[in-house]
Amino acid sequence: MDRGAFIPDRIWVDDARGRPQPIDRTATPQQWRAAVDGDTPIVTQLDDGATVWPATSLNATSSASEPSLVRAMLGALAVAPGHRVLEIGTGTGFNTALLCALAGDDTVTSIEVDPALTDRARANLHRAGYRPTVLTGDGAAGAPSQAPFDRVIATAAVTAGHIPYPWIAQASEGAVILAPWGTAFHNGVQIRLIADGHGNAVGPVIGAASFMALRAQRAVRGHASRLSDLLDTAAVPSEITSLDPREIRSGDAAFALGLHLADVAQSTAHDIDDAGTDELLLYHVPSDSAAAVHITAQARAAGHYPVRQIGPRRLWDEAQTAHDWWIDHGRPERTRFGLTVTRAGQQIWCDDPGAVVRTWPATATAAA
Ligand SMILES: C[S@@+](CC[C@H](N)C(=O)[O-])C[C@H]1O[C@@H](n2cnc3c(N)ncnc32)[C@H](O)[C@@H]1O
The missing domain is CATH 3.40.50.150 (Vaccinia Virus protein VP39)
Structure with a gap:
């Protein structure tokens, strides 16, 4: 069955960084056809229709899956x-x-x-x-x-x-x-x-x-940067963790942690200091709790990462406990x-x- 029979003339396709880019069937028919015939998701609506092609946003609200x-x-x-x-x-x-x-x-x-x-x-x-x-x-x-x-x-x-x-x-x-x-x-x-x-x-x-x-x-959007700023202004002292943040932010560990960390979301900011430091932020919007771990070259080499936590929920401590559960249960895969x-x-x-x-x-x- 030709997917093209169901795809509108004006679509968005994610670029390498996950930002939807507009494509028009009349202006660039080959690009449109390549997207339609490719094994790629095609975004057909942004912001419930409030963002009108060729404008773009990060909030896809309808798409044809790959x-x-x-x-x-x-x-x-x-x-x-x-x-x-x-x-x-x-x-x-x-x-x-x-x-x-x-x-x-x-x-x-x-x-x-x-x-x-x-x-x-x-x-x-x-x-x-x-x-x-x-x-x-x-x-x-x-x-x-x-x-x-x-x-x-x-x-x-x-x-x-x-x-x-x-x-x-x-x-x-x-x-x-x-x-x-x-x-x-x-x-x-x-x-x-x-x-x-x-x-x-x-x-x-x-x-x-x-x-x-x-x-x-739908998740409430737009709170990660607010909570990250809140952490910065609170100027709480750093603790040290030996749990590698990269181990918990994706894959089977992230799936298992998500089962334990009730309503806790995560986001990663890359190269926050132009020196290659990434920040993993865990945050819980209703209680304004957040934990940020910095993944610096030095921390990677030492296996010790600085963590700051604010709010009534100690999110990094919760993540550590959930990770311990995952390890104790033999690192179960999601299936x-x-x-x-x-x-x-x-x-x-x-x-x-x-x-x-x-x-x-x-x-x-x-x-x-
Ligand atoms: C990934 S798209 C579906 C792709 C579709 N199966 C196709 O082949 O094009 C998800 C769709 O679910 C719709 N949707 C979201 N919440 C819904 C709900 N509560 N009831 C019905 N549809 C919903 C969205 O508007 C969107 O069009």
């Missing part, structure tokens, strides 16, 4: 003809079309929160010859009028502890529910749950995926974790559903 990831997710979803499928996050409609080709378009329902995107996706799907049910609305509520579903796929990420419970409640026995899933600290992985048809679902983390969040679960969702709440576990690492109680919307 084709290899789309294929991998469809493989994990294991869609067969006749399956009743629910997709959350229609976007361009490209993945919806692939779902229609696999299941049959009279059994596919897709929900998009943004009305302008829904209209565009409907038109794309129509032109390509597909007739799924495309709804505008909050996909967190599922689509009760079309339920039950044999397959549920989200193409917007869920925050840990907040899988919308209607996705489970509307799933038939044996249904597969696939969703990108992440914490404020680590975005993210994919979760593949199997429903029991009685309101429960359980399944493993199956791989990496970094998606934009469901609209109601050794799994999730259980019931009406009562959500639990992440390691190796066995009985070995619970973290529990979240049911939220008001989840329990509805």
Whole structure:
């Protein structure tokens, strides 16, 4: 299927530093075609449409994911003809079309929160010859009028502890529910749950995926520099840590730490002093807590890093404790974790559903 049939004429594609660059099909047709045919995500909306092409920002709010990831997710979803499928996050409609080709378009329902995107996706799907049910609305509520579903796929990420419970409640026995899933600290992985048809679902983390969040679960932006400034003005004395900050900011360690560090986010600033020093900042917005570690050449050589902490939560101490847990448990890779969702709440576990690492109680919307 030609992805180009679903991609608008005016798009943004990230440059090497992750900044979306505008591309116009008429002005630079070869560049546009190379992006469409390449294995790259294509940004189709910034700032919920408030940033108008060719202006640009760092806040992508809709995109067509890279084709290899789309294929991998469809493989994990294991869609067969006749399956009743629910997709959350229609976007361009490209993945919806692939779902229609696999299941049959009279059994596919897709929900998009943004009305302008829904209209565009409907038109794309129509032109390509597909007739799924495309709804505008909050996909967190599922689509009760079309339920039950044999397959549920989200193409917007869920925050840990907040899988919308209607996705489970509307799933038939044996249904597969696939969703990108992440914490404020680590975005993210994919979760593949199997429903029991009685309101429960359980399944493993199956791989990496970094998606934009469901609209109601977006992180509050713009606080890292404020908290970094707060740390600087507080002039707290440095402590010394031997935990290498580079070990915890990505990969399996970051995933495991994110499970323990409730609502703690991270950001890295590179070369803050023109002498090659990087700063890793951990921060928790509601309590104005922050910890900054400087990764200097000298610290790297010595294996000792200066840390400053402010606020009621001692975030570096928490990170150290969470890292100790990860080491004590044999440095588990992310795929050794799994999730259980019931009406009562959500639990992440390691190796066995009985070995619970973290529990979240049911939220008001989840329990509805
Ligand atoms: C990565 S894009 C989807 C890509 C799409 N599957 C495609 O093939 O083009 C994520 C989409 O999820 C939508 N979205 C975010 N929150 C949503 C919600 N609560 N309900 C429905 N759609 C949502 C966004 O507007 C965005 O279009």
